[in-house]
Amino acid sequence: MSAVTSDRTAAGSSPAATTTASGGTRQFRLPDLGEGLTESEIVSWRVKVGDVVELNQVIGEVETAKAVVELPSPFAGQVTALLAQPGQVVAVGAPIAEFEVATAAPAPSKSAPAPSAPSAPAPASSAKREPNLVGYGAMPEAAGRPVRKARSWATAGLAAPAPAAATSPAPAAATSPAPAAVTSPERPRSTPPVRKLAKDLGVDLAVVHGTGPHGLVTRDDVLATVGTADVGTTDVGTASTGKPEPAEAAPAGPRSENGRETRIPIQGVRKQTAAAMVASAFTAPHASEFLTVDVTPTMELLAKLKASKAFEAVRLTPMTLAAKAVLVALGRHPSLNARWDEKAQEIIQYHYVNLGFAAATPRGLLVPNVKDAQALDLRGLANAIAGLADSAREGRIAPGDLTGGTITITNIGVFGVDAGTPILNPGEAAILAMGQVRRTPWEHGGQVALREVLTLSLSFDHRLVDGEQASRFLADVGAVLADPGMIVTMV
Amino acid sequence: MSTYQMTAGHGGSPIQLLSPDGVRHPHERYDRFLADIDGRVDGVDATALLASVFEDMVVARRIDAEGTALQRQGQLGLWPPFVGQEAAQIGSAHAIGQEDFIFPSYREIGVAYARGAELSDLVRQWRGNAHSGWDPFALNMAPSQVVIGAQTLHAVGYAMGVLFDGAETAVVTYFGDGATSQGDVNESMVFAASFQAPVVFFCQNNQWAISEPVGVQAHVPIAHRAPGFGIPSVRIDGNDVLACLAATREALERARSGNGPSFIEAVTYRMGPHTTADDPTRYRDANELEDWKEKDPIARFDAYLTSIGVLDDGLRARVAEKADSVAAALREATIHMPDPEPDSLFEHVYSGPQPVLDRQREHFERYRAGLETGIGAGSNPSAEGGH
Structure with missing residues (x-):
């Protein structure tokens, strides 16, 4: 196979040539001569200070827990010190001898780089990696555990305390401590079950404020985050608008x-x-109420408005009027337009209504919301809802339109059903479901008549809304729909 | 069942073509496998063949000595010396074709050298620099196997694949006398025989399974076991490089011609310790080593080559110089071997992307990013004392 003239090595180099590339004092540290030994005993020296030794010349004997072995000199040069006496037990890694190594002859320095040719490592890596002595085990200075970087997360968390939401007019979602966490390479401290919970709930631990020891993120912290609008990053809206979703890479499709x-x-x-x-379901205790209303007057109003010049080309639906009714009722029962801030132990009472409505789109359920809906007239409200619904269905809705909602309406009537128990959009206190407007035999004016009847289903977060407020709110919505003229009594 | 009997070397004394004094004895069965090296084939330079075998043996021994020294100097974590086994390793290696595939144990460093392995690849694993030394498909030689005897299963599996492919490739697996007591080796022989796989079981009986002498685990010559599995076997003098070459060539011919597996017991001697962490003086008689030095494989071949005029002082000096230069290059390659990148841990685990591994890699990168200093970065230049 290999011929006499095999060129696997640089021709002309000799063992002496490998001793060093430059002169100077060199130390020989005691290697781990067995597998995992920590110390060895010097049995004898075969050389004395002043002796000139060749590479691999036996200079002494060492007894380990496993064997007596001869030590070959790693250098060619003069012995200048023997740092341990026979009988002495030396720790692995401790220097045992010193050598004065002669300045290399021309030939050796020439041959030194040559053998590196057959070695595989790429230049890029060799530039930044340094050789390590394997036989010495861990390097003395590197002994002990790797040193961790300071936890930038903990300080970031302190620097950006929870927003004082009650005094902030803007949606709290926008001012979460998330940015600080993004810059931190440190994974938030937590425990595996809590990480699992966060993963299951779609909560990014980086945005969770840890209240446990040393900033540990607890189960309650995760649940509290879920219960707030801080989830911004994880609620229906944002996440479905192009936020990178690593888990999506693996599964291809159905x-x-x-x-x-x-x-x-x-x-x-x-x-x-x-x-x-x-x-939402496992954070906010849901309670639901139902009210069935004769909305014939509302339907008549709707028909009248549609026929009017003022509402030409405006997409008016029963939901538009229901939305208006909700806005009117919220003015009288603001506790349904609020948020439970578990972290801050505060209830945030909104003085504006970002009215969300559920939209079935080809991509799935989206909940855009009409900002400051309380300030819009009916025409403005109708246009806003229609515009957002179109954007959502066409998949071009802006992330901001999907976040920051304060209450939601869902129109299940379009699917031909009457009632249900909707689940709150996370962070909101109430959600109203509209059933279908159905012509039904109904008491009217002391007689049974065919009337346009609708059932309203209200779910609310019982932490901050009691049955009383919810019932009064629902009754007001029903009253407006039963007789739009009632609005004049409410505003 | 006569075909399953031991076919040679059954008289107790292993087959020998070169006696310890370097005299070549003709052998009716094996001479035909040595026609080229004996100079009986026109156009073949027998002198060059003999010299290359001699050089590889000398260089292999020098590599072994340097590896041992490097371990004593803290440059290698461990080294498994093979001094004394050069004839078995180099002789058999010279018989194996490039297209054949080898499944070695950890001690076949001489085989790897003869196979053309880079010098740095011979020490990489022992420096703790990588999980294995060389690219198996570059050498057609699997990574050295530390699990005793496991490589025989791999070899038989590969050989069965060769059968399915209808290829003429042969497979050789190396193992020691101790490995023959392992279930793996016995199971692999069952399968090799059942499927008539083209595999050569090359057992270097170096007399010691660490501290256990071979007589403790084999009351009959190890080669006697193979016929029980239905595998023809031979017992050869493992310190006779020509016998090793001839017997391996014969077994490979059998494999390539569709006649199934063979078993070769090369009787040799581990002149060094089991590994550098072992002290054989604690369990074996010093006289035994002296006896085996009389049968030294290199001295024997040296005597033979000298007697036929192939080896003179000029060639001897050139070979010695070559050995020294290889040793120097091995030392340089060892001392200046860069640490592997921590991330390389994840390479070559699976053939393609694997989600669990990707996640582990990601976690590891995050862990590293959280440390003040890198892992394994040579932050202590003063520890670099081994020049």
Whole structure:
């Protein structure tokens, strides 16, 4: 196989040539001569100070826990010191001898770089990596555990305390401590079960304020985050508008192995919706109430408005009027337009209404909201809702339109059903579901008549809304829909 | 069942073509496998062949000595010396074709050298620099196997694959006398025989399984076991490089011609410790080593080559110089071997992307990013004392 003239090595180099590339004093530290030994005993020296030794010349004997072994000199040169006496037990890594190594002859320095040719490592890595002596175990200075960087997360958390939400007119979601966390490479301290919980709820631990020892993120912290609008990053809206979703990379799409079942990867809007619903359902204690109303007057008003010049080309629906009714009722019962801030142990009472409405889109459920809806007249409200609904269906809705909602309406009537128990959009205190407007035999003027009847379903967060406020609110909404003229009694 | 009997070396004394005094004895069965090296093939330079075998043996021994010294100097974590086994390793290696595949144990450093391994690759694993030394597909030689005997299973599996492919490749697996007591080796022989796999079991019986002498685990010559599995075997003098070359060539021919596996017991001697962490003086008689030095494989071949005029002082000096230069290059490659990047831990685990591994890599990177200093970065230049 290999011929006599094999060129695997640089021709002309000799063992002496490898001793060093330059002169000077060199130390020989005691290697780990067995596997995992920490010390060895010097048995004898075969050389004395002043002797000139060759490379690999035996200079002494060492007894380890496993064997008596001869030590070959790692240098060619003069012995200048023997740093341990026979009988002495020396720790692995401690210097045992010193050598004065002659300045290299021309030939050696020439041959020194040559053998590096066959070695594989790339230049890039060799530039920044330094050789280490394997036989010495861990280097003395590097002994002990690796040193961790200071926890930038903890300080960032302190520097950006929870926003004093009650005094802030802007939606608190916008001022979460998230930016500080983004710059921190340190994973927030937590425990595996809590990380699992956060993962399941779609909560990024980096935005959670840890209240445990040393900033430890606890189960309650995660749940509290879910219960607030801080989840901004995880609620239905934002996450479904192009936030990078690493988990989506792996599953390709629905697959069906036998045609009888299809497995669909949970991702995108579905995943975010699920996370939001889980977060909401297991954070806010839901209570629901129902009210069935004869809305014939509202339908008549609707028909009248549609026919009017002022509302030409405006998309008016029963939901538009229901939205108006909600806005009117909220003015009288503001506790339903509020948020429970677990972290701050405060209830945030909004003095504005960002009215959300659920929109079924090809991508799934989206909940855009009309900002400052309380300030809009009916025409403005109708246009705002129609515009957002179109944007949502066409997949071009802005992230800001999906965050910061304060209360939500969901129109399940368009699917031909009457009632349900909706789950709160996370962070909100109430959600109203509209059933279908159905022509129903109904008491009217002391007789049974066919009337346009609608059932309203209200779910509310019982932490901050009691049955009384919820009932009064729902009754007001119903009263307006039963007789729009009642508004004049309310505002 | 006569075909399953031991086919040679059954008389107790292993087959020998070169006696310890360097005299070549003709052998009816094996001479035909040595026609080229004996100078009986036109156009083949027998002198060059003999010289290359001699050089590889001398260089291999020098590599072994340097590896041992490097370990004593703290440059290698461990080294498994093979001094005394040069004839078995170099002789067999010279018989194996480039397209054949080798599954070695950890001690086949001489085989790897003869196979053309880079010098740095011979020490990489022992420096703790990588999990294995060389690219298996560059050498057609698997990474050295530390799990005793496990490589025989890999070899038989590969050989069964060769059968399915209908290729003419042969497979050789190396192991020691101690490994023959392992279940893996016995199971692999069952499968090799059942499937008539083209594999050569090359057992270097170096007399010691660490501190256990071979007689403790084998009451009959190890080669006697193979016929029980249905595998023809031979017992050869493992310190006779020509016997090792011839027997391996014969077994490879059998494998390539569809006649199934073979078993070779090369009787040799581990003149050094089991590894550098071992002290053989604690368990074996010093006289035994002296006896085996009389049968030294290199001295024997040296005597033979000298007697036929191939080896003179000029060639001897050139070979010695070559050995020294290889040793120097090995030392340089060892001392200046850069530490691997921590991330390289994740390479070559799976053939393609693997989500669990990707996640581990990601966690590891995050862990590293959280440290003040890198892992394994040579932050202590004064420890670099081994020049």
